Amino acid sequence: MNKTYLNKFHHDYGGQMVDFSGWEMPINYGSQINEHNTVRENVGLFDVSHMAVFDFVGDNQKDFFKFLIPNDVEKILDHKRALYTPLLNHDGKILDDLIVYHKGNENFRIISNCATRNQNYNWFKGIASNFLVEVNFIQDASIIAIQGPNSTDYITQYLDAELNQFHLLETDQFMIAKTGYTGELGYEIVSNQEDGIRLWHDLVEKGAKPIGLAARDTLRLEAGLNLYGVDMSLENHPYESNLGWTIDMNDESREFIGKNALLAFRETQTKLIGFYTNERGVLRAGTDIAFEGGTGKITSGTWSPTFKKNIGFCRVTNQTAEFGTALLRDKEIILQFCETNFLKYLK
Amino acid sequence: MAEIPNNLKFLDSHEWARLEEDGTVTVGISDHAQGLLGDIVFVELPDTGKTISKKDDIAIVESVKAASDVYSPLSGEIVSVNEALNDNPELINSSPYDDGWFFKIKPQNNNELEDLLDAEAYTQISES
Numbered sequence: 001m002n003k004t005y006l007n008k009f010h011h012d013y014g015g016q017m018v019d020f021s022g023w024e025m026p027i028n029y030g031s032q033i034n035e036h037n038t039v040r041e042n043v044g045l046f047d048v049s050h051m052a053v054f055d056f057v058g059d060n061q062k063d064f065f066k067f068l069i070p071n072d073v074e075k076i077l078d079h080k081r082a083l084y085t086p087l088l089n090h091d092g093k094i095l096d097d098l099i100v101y102h103k104g105n106e107n108f109r110i111i112s113n114c115a116t117r118n119q120n121y122n123w124f125k126g127i128a129s130n131f132l133v134e135v136n137f138i139q140d141a142s143i144i145a146i147q148g149p150n151s152t153d154y155i156t157q158y159l160d161a162e163l164n165q166f167h168l169l170e171t172d173q174f175m176i177a178k179t180g181y182t183g184e185l186g187y188e189i190v191s192n193q194e195d196g197i198r199l200w201h202d203l204v205e206k207g208a209k210p211i212g213l214a215a216r217d218t219l220r221l222e223a224g225l226n227l228y229g230v231d232m233s234l235e236n237h238p239y240e241s242n243l244g245w246t247i248d249m250n251d252e253s254r255e256f257i258g259k260n261a262l263l264a265f266r267e268t269q270t271k272l273i274g275f276y277t278n279e280r281g282v283l284r285a286g287t288d289i290a291f292e293g294g295t296g297k298i299t300s301g302t303w304s305p306t307f308k309k310n311i312g313f314c315r316v317t318n319q320t321a322e323f324g325t326a327l328l329r330d331k332e333i334i335l336q337f338c339e340t341n342f343l344k345y346l347k
Numbered sequence: 348m349a350e351i352p353n354n355l356k357f358l359d360s361h362e363w364a365r366l367e368e369d370g371t372v373t374v375g376i377s378d379h380a381q382g383l384l385g386d387i388v389f390v391e392l393p394d395t396g397k398t399i400s401k402k403d404d405i406a407i408v409e410s411v412k413a414a415s416d417v418y419s420p421l422s423g424e425i426v427s428v429n430e431a432l433n434d435n436p437e438l439i440n441s442s443p444y445d446d447g448w449f450f451k452i453k454p455q456n457n458n459e460l461e462d463l464l465d466a467e468a469y470t471q472i473s474e475s
Contacts (some may be wrong), residue, residue, distance in 0.1 A: 016382075031440070032411055033386040214385065214412065280389050282409055303388045303411045329407065329414075 004049035005142065005193040006200060013210055021115035023050040025213055032214035036305040039182055039219055043148035044211035045203055052117035053141040053190060054110040054124060058133035062106045067256050068127055069100065070238065072248035076102040082166045082179050085246050087112070087120065092237045092261030096120055097228050101168055101177060109175070111143065111190070113228050127257070142196025146208060147186030147219075154206055155187060158199070163187075174199070181216065183223025183343045218302050221311060224274065224341030230285065231272060231299040231313050237262065240270040240315060242340055269318040272299065274340040276311045281328045283335065289314055291324035291337075298326070307346045310335075351378070351470060352444055356420070356463035358402070359472055363444065364420040364463060367451070371426055372460065375448040376408065376417060376439065379473040384410040387436045392428040393450060399425065401459055406449055408439065421459045423452040 002023045010017060015026030026047075028035060038044050056064070065073040071085035080102055087096040096119070098112035112120050117137075124135045146154060159176060161169060168177035173195040180186035189199060204210065217227070224242075226232055232241040239247075239262070247262060275298070277283065282303045289296040294317040301312030316324075316337075326333050338345050355363040361380035365373045381387065389409040399405050399419045406417035428450040432438060439447035454460065464472065 028385060031386055218411065280391075282388070282411075282414065284414075303409075305411070 002050065004047055005140075005197065006047045006049065009200070010047070010210070015210075015212060018213070020050070020213060023114055025050060026210070027214045028212035029210055032212060032218070033305045035209065035211045035215035036218050038209050039148045039184060039211055039215065040306055041149070043146060043150045043154055043208050044182075044215070045200070045208040046145040046147065046211050046216060047200070048143045048145050048188070049141065049196070050114040051143055052112050052114060052120060053138040053143065054112070054121070055136040055138060056108050056110075056128070056133050057136065058128075058131065060131040061108050061133055064128055064131035064133045065100060065108055066254055067131070068124070070247045070256055070258060070262065071100075072251060072254065073100060073102065073108070074251065075248070076100070077106070080104050080168045080170070082168055082177050086232075086238050086241075086243055087123070088238070088258030088262075089234070090257055090261070092258035092265055093234050094228070094232050094236055094238065094241060094243075095123060095234065097226065097232075097243075099177075099179060101175070103168070103170060103175070109190075111188075115229060140193055142191050142193045142199075143188060144196060144200055144203075145180055145186060145188045146203060147180045147182040147184045147211075149185055151184070151186045154203055154208055155189070158189070181223075181225055182219040183225070183341075184219075218305055221300055221302055221313070222304055222306055222342045224339065224343070226272070226313075227300065237265040237268070239265050239268050240272060242272040242313075270315060271319045272313055272315050272340070273319060274311065274338045274342060274345065275314050275324070275335045276304075276307070276309055276338060276342070276346065277333055277335040278309055279328075279333050281331075281333065282310045283312060283326050283328055283333060285312075287326050287328075289316065289324045289326045289335070291316070291321035293320045294318045296324065304342065307342060311342050311346075313340055351466040353466055355444065355466055356460055357466070357469035358418060358420045358463060359469070360418050361473065362418055362420050364460060366457075366460060370453070371451045372421055372423070372454050373448050373451050374420060375443060377469070377473065378443045381440050381443045381447070384408065384415060385412045386410055387439045390432045390436050390439070390449070392430075392432065393425050395425050395427055397425045399423065399452070408436075417449060419452065420463055421452050421454045422456060423454040425450050426453045427451045
C-alpha cells in the first residue's frame with residue numbers, strides 16, 4: 001500500500017488507518033465529529049500528500065491548458081491564481097476534477113485526485129506532446145492543508161503577503177494557495193517533503209489539530225463540493241454534476257476537449273442537487289428517491305455535524321419538486337431538496 | 348482500549364450481556380464495536396414487552412459512517428431500554444459498558460448465557 005511521508009506521524013498520533021484508493025490514510029484520530037467541529041470553529045490540519053502534483057514545462061502552456069480543460073485559464077492569467085475545473089474526455093464525460101494553479105508567466109501546476117493519478121499523467125502527456133509541453137509528475141511532493149477560520153494566524157510567518165481567496169504565492173520553500181475542500185477559510189501548501197515535515201510539526205506544535213479523511217468528507221459535503229468517484233464519474237457530464245458553472249464558452253472560438261459533446265448535454269434536465277431531512281436516521285449513497293414527476297438516487301449522504309441532521313447530494317431526473325421520499329429500513333422518509341451548499345442554505 | 352469487565356459475556360457479533368442481581372440481563376455493544384463504528388448519531392431501540400429470540404436483530408446503531416444491526420445475545424422479553432441513548436447516543440462511544448447500555452432482557456433460559464463467549468475468548472476473536 002502507498003504511504004505518504006507523514007504516515008509514521010499518523011500512526012503515532014493515534015490515527016485509525018484505512019485503505020483509501022490504495023493509500024494508507026487516517027480516517028480519524030479518535031472522533032470525526034470533534035475533528036469536523038475543530039475545523040469549523042478553529043483550525044485543522046490535513047495531510048493530502050496522496051494527491052497528485054503535476055508541473056509543466058514549455059512555452060505553449062497557455063494554449064495547452066486552453067485546450068485541455070473546459071474552464072478557461074484566461075481568467076487566471078493576470079494573477080497568480082487557482083482555477084477549479086473538471087477534466088473531460090472527448091465525449092464530454094468527467095475523467096477527474098482538479099485545480100490549475102497559474103504560477104505566473106504562463107507557467108502552470110495541476111493538483112488532482114489520488115485514484116486517477118496514472119490516468120491523468122498519461123492523458124496530460126498524450127495531449128501535451130502536441131503543444132511541445134512537458135509534464136512533470138512530482139511523485140514525492142508534500143501537500144498540507146490548513147483549514148478553519150483561524151488558519152491565517154498559524155501561517156503568518158510563511159506568508160509574505162496577504163492572499164485573496166483562490167490566489168497563491170510562492171516563497172523559496174512553499175507554494176501557498178488560499179484554497180481548500182472544507183468551505184472554510186484556509187490554505188493548501190505544496191513543498192518538498194523536507195520542508196513539509198518541518199511545516200507540519202511547526203503547525204502541530206502551535207496547536208493545529210490533525211484531521212482525518214472522515215471529517216474531510218463531512219466538511220466538503222456541507223460545503224457543497226463534489227467528490228470524484230462518488231458524486232460524479234466517467235458516466236457523468238458536468239451539467240448533471242452541478243458543474244455547469246465551470247464550463248466556459250465565453251470565447252466561442254476556443255476549442256477544448258469535449259466541447260462538441262457538451263453542446264448536446266447542455267439542455268439536460270438531470271441535475272445533482274442537495275437534500276436534507278429532519279427525520280431520524282441517515283440516508284446514504286445508493287438510496288433511490290421518488291418525487292412527483294421524477295426519480296433520483298443519492299450519491300453522498302451523511303449526518304451533518306454542523307447542522308445535526310441528515311444531508312447529502314442526489315442526482316435527479318428533473319428539478320421540479322420541493323420534496324421527495326426515500327426508504328430507510330422499510331420506513332418512508334420525507335426529504336427536502338435544496339441547493340448543495342448547506343453552509344449557505346441551512347445557516 | 349478500555350479493559351473488558353470480567354462479568355461480561357459476548358456474541359461474536361460484538362454484543363455484550365451482563366447478568367444483574369435481579370435476574371435480568373443488560374445488553375450493549377463492545378468497546379471494540381463502537382470504535383469500528385465511530386461517532387454514533389442515532390439508535391433505534393426495541394419496544395419493551397417484546398419477546399425475542401437469540402440472535403434476532405432488534406436494535407440499530409447508526410454512526411456518521413454506517414448503520415449496523417444489533418443482535419440479541421439471549422431469548423426472552425425486553426423489560427427496559429436505555430432512553431438516554433435517544434438524546435445522547437454518544438454515550439455508546441464514551442461508556443460502552445456502563446452508561447451506553449441498550450436494553451435489559453428477562454431471559455427465558457439462563458443456559459443461553461453460559462453459551463456466550465467470555466471476555467478472553469471475545470478479545471481473541473475481535474483482535475484477530
